[in-house]
Amino acid sequence: MHVDLGNALDTTPGLTEETLDRLDSRVADAHDRIASGMADDEFGYAALNLPETADPDAIRAATDRFDRPEAVLTVGIGGSALGAATLSNALESDVDAYFLDNVDPDAVGSLLDDLPIDDTVVNVVSKSGTTAETLANFLVVREAMVEAGVDWTERTLVTTGEEGNLRALADAHDLPALDVPDGVPGRFSVLSTVGLAVPALQGHDIEAILVGGRDGMEDLSGSLFESPAYAYGAATYALAERGALTNAVMPYAESLETFAEWFAQLWAESLGKDGLGQTPARALGATDQHSQLQLYRAGPPDKLVSLIRPTERAETAIPETDLDGLAYLGGSSLGDLLDAEFEATEASLAAAGVPNVRVEVDRVDERSLGELLYAMEAACVLYGELASVSTFTQPAVEWGKKAARGLLGGGNFPEADAVADKRELRIDGA
């Protein structure tokens, strides 16, 4: 993996090489703190040990019993679904993967209509084992399995913490259960049982994913000039300090579109604390050149763009044409066109003085994905150290959970009472 900060220098907002030199001593101190946290397997920092502590054999022992199902349905939300979805959507497999990470009844109904439920493994994932959306969806899916005459206890894999409703369910029905690693927040758990069970069920090389994570681990050093992950974390932090409060993550590969969604949770839930943070915007190249790029280039100077691409990709020749004005396309390839658009967008942003950072992986395969995911986790942890925020907690999400639970009669919560106090200013349509 490579990071190029050249287009973040002397932009608006922008960095200078002197800024980065001054910041490097703080990066060294932050790295010492991170290394110490990793050495002691401290809460949160333990996530950065996963390339060495994850146990692929335990994952395979749980998944191999489900002999090449037609489909795998993951029921989870946030970090309990996005890591697996990132890996699954980036890699090809003849085992179809479905994800239920919301409780929209139309979407759930449509998915169940499509699902080959009699040859599907249900992978229900929840670190706490109490998340309302996950448990509600699991109960709906389980009923659908029963109605289809499927023995759900034979087709369900549980990944959860030591306590909670899901652990009790697994114990009560002797379900195969994988443990969520201790001290690892969900958004940092892709390189563990949480993120690797689905790729294992889909026949991917989960060991190679962990090798890629180790590649990222080995690149961590006391200097941002020697570590792509720390270069990215330090530059995005310094740009935020200078006003880049939005980070538009724009992969130029459809296979990395879900990665941007995973990154959004990692970045927002880790760094959005104490009035600080950097809003992750999700974009996709080249599609969003015909959409959001207008804002990125000519809107408020309050953002950076992270341009991500694999340096190796499929070609797909563009046939020769005599269509007026389009002959230049003929004989080229879609890959060449996408790369030209990547470089053109990069230069377009630079010409407008908009900071942008290039992140390149060799290709979209298991090892490169493992390295990219690990590097972004390490970048996030470094940013959190530099910003002095509590990277591994997410207290702000609890208020809404209590309000929703209270509204459904799941307990007496003042948050639910506050819902009734909503101020109104209605404008009604005809």
Ligand SMILES: O=P(O)(O)OC[C@H]1O[C@](O)(CO)[C@@H](O)[C@@H]1O
């Ligand atoms: O794995 P769980 O405990 O169901 O939590 C799912 C997601 O919900 C959160 O706890 C936020 O509510 C995320 O941090 C987490 O990834």
